[in-house]
Amino acid sequence: MVLFALIIASSMVSLNSYRTTEVLVTEDMNQALARALDEQQSDVISADTIQVFNSHLRMQALRGRAMLAVDTNMEFSPRPQVSMATILSLSDQRPAMVLWSMALLWGLFCMYRYRRNMTLGLYGGLALKEGNFVDAKGCIVKLTPMQQQLMEMLWQSPSHQLSKAEICDALWPKKPDASETLYTLIRRLKPIIEEHSDLKIESDRGKSYGLTIR
Numbered sequence: 001m002v003l004f005a006l007i008i009a010s011s012m013v014s015l016n017s018y019r020t021t022e023v024l025v026t027e028d029m030n031q032a033l034a035r036a037l038d039e040q041q042s043d044v045i046s047a048d049t050i051q052v053f054n055s056h057l058r059m060q061a062l063r064g065r066a067m068l069a070v071d072t073n074m075e076f077s078p079r080p081q082v083s084m085a086t087i088l089s090l091s092d093q094r095p096a097m098v099l100w101s102m103a104l105l106w107g108l109f110c111m112y113r114y115r116r117n118m119t120l121g122l123y124g125g126l127a128l129k130e131g132n133f134v135d136a137k138g139c140i141v142k143l144t145p146m147q148q149q150l151m152e153m154l155w156q157s158p159s160h161q162l163s164k165a166e167i168c169d170a171l172w173p174k175k176p177d178a179s180e181t182l183y184t185l186i187r188r189l190k191p192i193i194e195e196h197s198d199l200k201i202e203s204d205r206g207k208s209y210g211l212t213i214r
Helices: 002-040 047-055 084-090 094-120 145-156 164-171 179-196
Strands: 067-071 077-081 126-129 132-135 161-163 199-203 208-213
Touching (some): 002 047, 002 077, 002 084, 002 094, 132 145, 145 161, 145 179, 145 208, 164 179, 164 208
Antiparallel strands (some): 067 077, 199 208
16 A cells, blocks of 8 residues: 555656646747747748747757647647657656655565565464464464464464354364353454464454454
8 A cells, every 4th residue: 555655646746747847838938939929020930930939938948949830720820849758857856756766665675575474484474383383583472272273273274264163163172162262262362463463363253263464
């Protein structure tokens, strides 16, 4: 979300700067053309017209880059025009470039974290190594045997989710109703997992439990 927000913000800043510069350039070219035509008292474009037109441009960077064309839709009236590349070069794109740089750096950081997590086998900042759960720093998360067993079951499930019946049958096979015991186990396990990772244990109306990334 941060990456997309930076990309959108940089694009909007760049476009706004371009539009603002486009308005200024258009105004400058129109006034320069009006003065050039007023001086020569003719609508005929000649080499002198273009030279005078350029001399009346207030924006120094625009001189020699603006052109005069004949508009056939307006009785062959002269019309000033300039390329989009010229307007873009005249606009202040520094704020947009800063945002683009931030977006690039954030994207690289996210890619680095993703590859690092894939290499370490992390899921939500947690990994299962040699029978122990370790956090992103490599520290072992201390769990009771029952908490460890439940976490391993959720961890090894392809969807990281199990039904209440599956959990109770595996942990307390001889107990007719282990609902309260499971509830207590989950309640004590939750803060430990949330303290050492970006994971949380979610319940689906008490019918199932799963590990999700916060």
